[in-house]
Amino acid sequence: MRGESSGDFHRVDGISEATIRRLSNYHRILDDLLLQGESTISSSSLADRCGITSAQVRKDFSSFGSFGRRGLGYGIQGLRDNIRQILGIDSHWNLALVGAGNLGHALFHYGEFTKQGFQIAAIFDRDEKLHGSDWDGVKIHPMGDMKQMVEELNIRIGVLAVPPDGGQEVAELLAKVGVDGILNFSPVKLQIESDLFVRNVNLCIALESLAYSISKKSKLKPFDASLS
Amino acid sequence: MRGESSGDFHRVDGISEATIRRLSNYHRILDDLLLQGESTISSSSLADRCGITSAQVRKDFSSFGSFGRRGLGYGIQGLRDNIRQILGIDSHWNLALVGAGNLGHALFHYGEFTKQGFQIAAIFDRDEKLHGSDWDGVKIHPMGDMKQMVEELNIRIGVLAVPPDGGQEVAELLAKVGVDGILNFSPVKLQIESDLFVRNVNLCIALESLAYSISKKSKLKPFDASLS
């Protein structure tokens, strides 16, 4: 029962990835509501906006503390701040982007990262022709500069946006220069022996899952005449 | 026990999203193995490459049929073809890309979609200055052309890569022109009354989940002196 500054946190372990994803979602929604000038919200209203149940919302919060008031709901500002603290986005994060191709360019200009306190502070690419040029004032560097810049800029996360064949090599380099996590957009499973965290983002999976749902629905005829 | 052409399918319902994600993963790995000239694989070898258990792999397949041979493992070509059929990617899919900004540009040039049989066959944008120009021969059209082109090109999936404020409006338009699914990259929950399928891809979530893991680890000191 040891108290802490805000929000009366308790356990921080045994939290599932799904819970974290939902917290991330709540956070974005609360941000929007704040901008709209709202000040409180109930678990069921928040649930509706996410397409889940209110019990799920309350259960998610209850792993971390008591943020609401019975009969009244949650204060949006306070709830949002607590979620920021839980997710670790209450402070600024500098990112290293590796790979200055189309995907890297899109990620660099993706406004949501900045909005959540993540900033691409350095860009690296293998291609010599790109070295020295910049995007909005952020220079593109050779891979060899990585160690120095990661230390100087206190970069703890590397964003991997290189072609498939380069992924593993770059991941090892990122591990060596000492980042704590890698956001991997390349479609390969990284083999990392060091104890950093990896999150894979595979843009095909969502598309294939859509294709599956659509195809399955089409197949729901009582009898499929197309085969045999 | 009614037989069908290939793979001896049985039920196709009660399949979780997680299973579909893993199938998608197996598929990519099998594709790679085929290119390397491999011809068979065991559930445990496939499991190792995914970082899961062999029982999980076998269970995933068993929902759809018997694709392996006891004592020998799975034939890679046949297994891959069965997965393609399950996922519905055994045929070609034309996509409509809505939003010709940075993200749209990156998605258009993202090689993995094409590799899995998805092709962006038409591009739409609100910005008149872009109309008529093209990317690799695929023209950018005004929104008004959508209905006609979706029909002509038999487009069943729309890829939504517009700024946050435009998402809902475009989703309604896509629903009206009759696509069966939307891959939504815009960070808003779409309110769709029609019965099409939606998959949301939020690039922030993976980053925030990384931030959470890294922060949590840092906090694993026996006593946190930073607060109170």
Place this chain on the structure above:
DNA sequence: AGATGTGAAAGTTTTCACAGCC
């Protein structure tokens, strides 16, 4: 021997339902 396919067991996540507070 070697590996699949699958019921049963274990584990995890979500939902229910209600006590407790506003």
Place this chain on the structure above:
DNA sequence: GGCTGTGAAAACTTTCACATCT
């Protein structure tokens, strides 16, 4: 009356372990 916080129940997912086939 309204809404949170939370144990208990239900639903779902993964792992175990072994019969079965090559």
